[in-house]
Amino acid sequence: MSDQPSDPAPLSFRRWEQRTEVPLLVVSLVFLLGYAVRVLAPAGAGFWRDLALVLVCAAWLVFVGDYVVRLRLSGLGIRFVRVHWLDTVVLLLPLLRPLRLIRLYTAVQRHRRQPRLSLYARVMAYAGVSALLLGFSAALAVYHQEHTAAGASIRTFGDSVWWACATLTTVGYGDAVPVTPSGRVVASGLMACGLALLGAVTGSFSSWMLQVFRREDEKRPPEGG
Template identity: 80%
Template sequence: MSDQPTDSTPLRFSRWEQRTEVPLFLASLVFLLGYAGRVLAPHDAEPWRGLALILVCCTWLFFAVDFVVRIRLSGQGLRFLRTHWLDTVVLVLPLLRPLRLIRLYTALQRRREQPRLSLYARVIAYAGLTALLLGFSAALAVYHQERDAPGASIRTFGDAVWWACETLTTVGYGDAVPVTTGGRIVAAGLMVCGLALLGAVTGSFSSWLVQVFTREDEKGPTQSG
């Protein structure tokens, strides 16, 4: 009898994750929409700014409730913070929730017998969608920090989007550079994510090319014989 809670805990935790991944992803889009409205709307645009703030607060509360439930179902207590560090990070910084896209795909894939896309296509699709959402989130965050800063080169949201594209692709022309501490922290995080995503796409594409050429080489001698 004493083993029953231990044996059932991973199952309950897994079921909760499968059931909540899609709602959490949709909530993250709502959070992003609310944050975008809060940042981009003029200061006198009421009641829209207030509604955007309500969206942000309600979705964050939803994330916090889910986080507490995950801790209880995991049976790990505070060790959950270490073993599921990404969950902790995205709770504190909800704009990083696009990093959990791979878990959304995994949750959806468990409902099918075979994946619809190949491994390489899945990596490229995941990296592309993640780059898009992270780039938009980072542009919002940097614009929020930089628009009123003295000596800032990022004055409009268009400047912020251009800067995010430069940073994600590791180009870095230097025409748009964050000057605030918060903006530079966002920039450092986006640089790391950009390198990781670019490496994943490049490596996956290179592996796919090698696999194609290998198949062609294997077919060549067989057909000629």
């Protein structure tokens, strides 16, 4: 019986992913910074807005190049789009790249014998960082679409941040809501991500508490009959 590798991906594909995880994270942050400047810079700051647009376009071209290289190295052909569907979604919606943070963390841990954080701490840390980045990205996107729309209740970036916090925490006060179709699409995605991240944090915290109580019970001497 022939030995089969635990990871079916070609070696060249895995090496490419390992070498590009950190650079792509830097490019992702450049994209987010450029998009933030493009959205938040005043109308009179023409130079900075143009520079931000160049950064956004250049970063997206890097994402496209990485996607094409990974598609060719995977050996899957067109099936790569279906198998790596999250990568395809992230390519079309680059503001969702924070969802790939878990892969960067995994790549870093390959160089260590043991993770520095426990499983529960890792889940909560990843969920917390993802929530911050996704909330900021969603606030930028919604503000971009809403602040000039007729009848909009989100007029300032502060309003947008407040809306993102209420949406991520599933509170939903209703005092600030998107009115444009694209703004509501962003809101729907943030709702889904908020539920998933909140569930991950709540489940991990509950499991950690149960583990602590179980250890305390095991240390407690048995009661006399």
